[in-house]
Amino acid sequence: MPVGAVFASWLVASGRSREAFSWALWFGAAILVAVASKIAFLGWGLGISAIDFTGVSGHAMLATALLPVCANEAARNVSSNLRLGAVALGYAGGLLIGASRVILGEHSLSEVVFGCVLGALVSIEFLRTAKGGRIGNAAAASAIVIFLAVVFLSAGRHAPSQYWITRAALYLSGHSSPYRR
DSSP states (O other): OHHHHHHHHHHHHTTOHHHHHHHHHHHHHHHHHHHHHHHHHHHHOOSBGGGTBSSOOHHHHHHHHHHHHHHHHHTTTSOHHHHHHHHHHHHHHHHHHHHHHHHTTSSOHHHHHHHHHHHHHHHHHHHHHSOOOOOOHHHHHHHHHHHHHHHHHHTTOOOTHHHHHHHHHHHHHOOSSOOOO
């Protein structure tokens, strides 16, 4: 999520406030959907047992929303084929992060698929509406540096988001313990 906020700020600083607002709206809506799906399961047991779905994978959603748009921005000054390749690598990275959630047993396949689809909707909407022009080399370099800095500074740090989501689910539902898979 910090990368998404930094991305929106970078768009504003680049004079693209309308795109930043659109990005923040779509990205925020996707986060709300993911959080709401988790609260619904943890607080009330609302899921789809037939496909082992207990909530949208936030990791898959965030990665699939962010990596393609960051790749697109970093590659704005290269040929359209290379830029398309960078975006494709962004989607592949999102899918790999989603796959890691399944491999590590953190999410079911259905939760990751829903997360990747939701993230892809966000990134596709941004890519569809983003200005297509070139940006200055300094702006392109700063996009890459900022993205890498946020990723490396946050790597290995545990964000207590699942704890907060669980606390919110318990508060809203009035239950003393969350539902489990």
